[in-house]
Amino acid sequence: MSKRVAIIGTRGYPSYYGGFETAVRHVAPALADAGWDVTVYGRPGQERDDDPSLDPRITRRTTGGLESRSLSTLTYGLTAVLDTIGRRPDVTLVMNCANGYWLPLLKLAGIPTVVNVDGIEWERAKWGRLAKAVFRTGARMTARTADALVFDAHAIGHYWRRVFGKDGDVIPYGGTEATALQLHPADAHLTGAPFALVVARFVPENTVREFLVAAEWIAEQHPVVIVGSSGHGGELDQHARLLADANPNVHWLGHVSDDDRLFALWQHAGAYFHGHSVGGTNPALVQAMHLGAPTVARDTVYNREVLARTDATFVEPEPGAIADAVLSLLGDRAEQERLGRAVRERARDHYTWRSVCDAYERVLADRAGVAPTPSEVAA
Template sequence: MKIAILGTRGIPNNYGGFEQFAEIFAVYLAQQNHEIYVYNTHDHIFKGKMFQGAHIIHKYNPEHKIGTAGQFFYDLNCILDSRKRKFDIILQLGYTSNSIWSFLLPKKAVIITNMDGLEWKRTKYSNKTQRFLQFAEKRAVKSSDFLIADSLGIQKYLKEKYNKESSYIAYGAAPFLNPNEELLLPYNLDSNAYDLLIARFEPENNIEMILEGVAASQNDRPIVVVGNSNNSFGNYLKQKFKDNPRIRFIGGVYNKEHLDNLRFFSSLYFHGHSVGGTNPSLLEAMAAKALLVAHKNEFNQAILKENAFYFSNAKEVQKLRETVHKNRHEQIVQDNFRTIIQEFNWNKINESYLTLFKKSLQ
């Protein structure tokens, strides 16, 4: 098969979840002797035309000049290029900025779209932007031949709202097998003596709720907050909690080995995400044997089931901080780790995508 992947900034991953999947899946497809092409932004750090058997097509992305709107022109450039490549399948990862150009997609290619999360529910967006995202979602559903939902909640939503079937294929994670306590030294941390929160600074990730619970608790254990906080919401939180020495904002950490060790050696790992499907950072925490304390919603509960502690408000966060200790819950940690190996391993994810691809061409 001749396959293209659109909708990411490109590979190798230097950005986020979809990029990580695109890298892993593209290499897998190349190893299976399929002809795979991945679209990269012109300013991607990787300048080569081949990456481990995958063809790389660089296209201009004016985002650095005009901001977020540049993504729409980048996607347009990718779609226009795809019209002359005679792809059998085009896999779109997300729909936000490419759905408006869906009428330009090549007619003979099978269009498969991973619908990601419920982007229009994100409170950081204005009412106008939320309405546009709902419009884009609808366009993506109508213009795609096949849909992929990365969570059962998203699959249910697509069926109820659009009466459209989708294939449930989750995200994946690699089991973390080589902890190294020395990597805590740059962060001035000791094993099992800190809590951890890793998230983008957006209101729907419930960072404020978690930190309010931490501030109210009687536990002196610090919480380390990882993420780029240089936005209005991040600045607001840093100002609000600036006098609390237990709350440490350390900015973004992009070294995966460091992140995995921070997760592994944490006491409690707080996961506040509440919008969207299978969140990559949640699976990575499970894969690194963190003890999960998660926001109570259908997306998190579908993954963690009974193998986590849940909260819905700051008071519950406070109580969990004061009563839950990782060394008493090894079975929960091991059960989540086993779930990664059995259900969310990359081989299974890759095979599920490839099975769908073959089915789509029949």
């Protein structure tokens, strides 16, 4: 029996933009392994056609939209939904509750919808008042119209039950394990040195500004590696550039798309600072845990959920607190090794791509009215 699913709301397949794209790079091939006919919608120029992980079984469709910070998700979502209605899959996996505006169209067409609601976008500092209102209205429409909801953390599920009165399935992100990796030649100078690492998009809620201040103090004793950017040359990019230019112990790499290079940095770091404050299970944190990165995290309900029982250090978003915690960890090799083992075990027990993909297949099969493929067959 044919099982057809359309995936809407990401930048395409394969793409490395963010968490949704990371999930689709794993979930789409796993669904194909389980016998699904998979179509992934994307945006022009956002897919990696030369990516060695590209699975030829995945149908890729590109639709149009407005390249606008506040309208791109809505416009690309609309054109993807209209195209999906013409192709009539058995079920649609929609990423991002901002696409809730278009769910009634899929319902009218008789196409079941499973929506990954993402984080609580209307609490992100990067959005203005209008954008926050758009996201919140999209969430309300998602709550009313979606056939099934997916939350990437229990804390997100609690929020939706409390605010919107809706329940769903908790499916977090997974991570990839790796054997011992050598640092990239460009990072070879860090070999043997306990260095601090941060990996984050440069937006206010990721505590980047506070870390950049802390980095000046940390760099007096240890190297500091900063991975990330705003993507548009903003104030934080300028701060990172000036800091790196003025201090030979600070290394700003910008966005790193080479997974092997990034994974090696996580694997060799003496202290990884995770400052994300809004959202559920963060894919960067999960990946860092799989690679045994000793973690200092901003104290949030989401980070505590993911790092539970690892004895990771949680700090307030203040430069002094961040610097003190990172320096303490960098100065204690035994604690680095102990914490690295603890976060790796936590990731292996709770955040694997196999379990994530199996969970998506079950919820999609349920909404499509078909039997899921046993995981041992799909594997």
